Every structure is written in C-alpha cells, then in structure tokens.
Amino acid sequence: MISKKTQYGLKALGYLAAEYGKGPVLIADIAEKKKIPIKFLESILLLLKQHSVLESKKGKGGGYFLANAPKKTSLAAVIRIIGGPIAMLPCVSLNFYTKCEDCDEVNCGLRRVMAITRDATLKVLEKKTIQDLVDGCVEMEIGTI
Amino acid sequence: MISKKTQYGLKALGYLAAEYGKGPVLIADIAEKKKIPIKFLESILLLLKQHSVLESKKGKGGGYFLANAPKKTSLAAVIRIIGGPIAMLPCVSLNFYTKCEDCDEVNCGLRRVMAITRDATLKVLEKKTIQDLVDGCVEMEIGTI
DNA sequence: CATTTGTCTATCATATAAGTAGACTTGGCG
C-alpha cells in the first residue's frame, strides 16, 4: 500500500499533466479538483519541486507546473521521491538498500523471491509515466506516425 | 514495503518448509534459527494456524508444522493473511477492496495504472510458494520425471 | 506598496507497528 501522501502526489501530477503547457496551476485549484487537503498538498508539491519534477512561479499568476513533458517522468521516480522504496524489503531495494541483519543475503530464499517481485513491479512503474495518470479516456500512443 | 511481521512470518514458513515431513518444530527453534523475537513469532504462527496455513501440536513433542505441502501455499496468500492487501491502493485490491471516495473509479488514471501494477506483482506472488522460501541452493523443479 | 502566491517551520492527533509480560490451557508421560 502506498501512503495517502504518495497517492495525493500522483493525483496532483495527473492533473498537472492534463494542464501541461497551459501555464502555472494554483495549488488551491489542484486541491479542489482532486479533493486533497490544501496544506498537505503544499508540502507534497514542494517536495516534488525540490526533486525537479515540478517547477513553480511565485506571486500573482503563479502556481505549479511540470518541469518536463508528462512522458518524461516515470511513476517509479515519483513514488521513490514521496513514498520511498518500491521493493518489499530493504535488502532488495535498488535505491534505498540497507543490509539485512540476521540473514545471509546470498542464500536467503525470501530475498530471492522478493527480488523477482520487485523486478516485475518495476517493469510496470518504470515504464508508466505521469502521462498515464491523466483521467478520462485512455491516452493513445501516437508515436511518430 | 512489507512489515517486519510479514517478513518474520515468511521466514518462519521458509524454515518450516525445509523441515517439512519431519514432525512438529518448536517455536523457540524457529525463533532462534531465524532470529525472530519469540513472543512476536508466537502470535504470527498462531495467526497462520487460524488461517489453516499451519497446524500445531501441544504438549511434549509438540510444535508447529505446515498444514500442506510447501508448494500448496502461495506467497500471496501468506502476505494477505499477515500483512493485508498486496495492491498499492484499496480501490484496486482484489481481496481488500474499499471504494475510492473522491474519485470516479472508471475514469481514474491512477487506478488504471495501479491495477496493471497489481497484476504484475500478483503474477509472481501467486505463483511462488513457501517452497521457494527455503534458504540455500535454489530448489529444482523435479516435476514428474 | 499591497496583494497574491509559494515557502518554510512547528505542532498535533491518531494509527500502526513492534515488542514484552504473564496467566492459561492442553496434552504427553511417568
């Protein structure tokens, strides 16, 4: 289970993806449309900005907007920023690895299985981007037709 | 991330899988070998027994043992018993579904992606069993040679 | 310079996780 925080962050990004190219979007606007507590959302957006997923503009006419095209940011990246590790165990995490006390990692059966699980999950989350979070009809891959 | 509790449960099952067919195993034995706080382990094993994953025998010569052959119990089943949902969001959980307030599930982009992720994860966890948790050399699939 | 908007710090409430203690029950065995 991902935290509410991560969920809120992903929803907000989906909204910003839909508004991409239309200039800054108000925090209050996102909060209302996506039904997210505004002060909580503030901290999430700030975090995403600090990790270069978002950019912002202050003052009148300001707001938040995606730092890059929606397709450029994977869901895995976002989840790692807000929610931390994607793997089910610290000892199989690629980005948040911590050594497993009390077990020989080389022979650990649990570790072996969890590594496989991680790969399967990541295969999806690395490929999907915040473009895929846009609500409504499924976005077609136009490609280079 | 799965909880320590789930992790302990899986490790314990891995140990019991290795001892399968050799009669009851003491809680204290599992706790020592797998370095799990004994009282904590007690409650986990009891929970697994209540869900028919384990059986136990009381009194002298008693202990815990698998209710079925190691291959018969999937990791998904165990994780659901101890740790709850496998999906990343309640609204895409197959076994612990709760309706998503504040969002139209049909059109929710996040939900769509999380359902795909869940499928990828489950494909592994439904297939792997506690047989796969046995430490040491990778178990070969002998099959019906 | 005043208003709008994002930024930052601090705090709080609650829930969950993790672990501990001790009494109770069951069953084997002499």
Added chain:
DNA sequence: CGCCAAGTCTACTTATATGATAGACAAATG
C-alpha cells in the same frame, strides 16, 4: 494422578509513521 513441556490468549507498552493544520515568511507582479 500430577508434573512438565509445549502452544494459546489477553493485555500492555513503546516507538514510529501518517495525516493534517496553523501561522509566519518571502518573493513576484502590477
């Protein structure tokens, strides 16, 4: 029968994470 070895159950305790809120501060626009 009666002891002892095991699992069973109840009740806490403590630590940490989560979710949320309030308010002061800083920057940019017009």
